[in-house]
Amino acid sequence: MKKIGLLSDTHSFIHNEMLEFLSGCDEIWHAGDIGDLKIVASLENIAPVRAVYGNIDGTSIRQHYPENQIFEIAGKKIYITHIGGYPGKYQPAARKIIEQEKPDLFISGHSHILKVIHDDKYHLLHINPGAAGKVGLHKYATAITFQIENNNFENLRVFEKERKKLK
Secondary structure (H helix, E strand, C coil): CEEEEEECCCCCCCCHHHHHHHCCCCEEEECCCCCCHHHHHHHHCCCCEEECCCCCCCHHHHHHCCCEEEEEECCEEEEEECCCCCCCCCCHHHHHHHHHHCCCEEECCCCCCEEEEEECCCCEEEEEECCCCCCCCCCEEEEEEEEEECCEEEEEEEEEEEHHHCC
């Protein structure tokens, strides 16, 4: 079993309660718009981090993290990018990678809208963890944890806190 923490769009901010929510994860995945490498350092105090850069990320982050991550873990193929769309509305570059790589799980950020959608056409689960930071139009800061166990994605939990209450 692997417990995964998933977040996106921190924009240089992460709340202590969210860090507590992510404690106990085996890995943490960040789907871009990190904002500052200090965010990654905070996450690495909890677990190893896999990340991609987002459209607001500068040179220092782009030197450390790629635009796309494609890897296998616990028997599942994972594809992470920042701007990728969602089932029925994939960005062309993301759709091409999905068609070539055939991931079991496709993760993207950017929209600041938490979504968990099964894609019957491409036989994958899509997750957008929403926005963890306090920059943007979202009303709630969100993150997700889930487990990869018995060849399934299980026990999905959502962290949610009103953005205006983040300090």
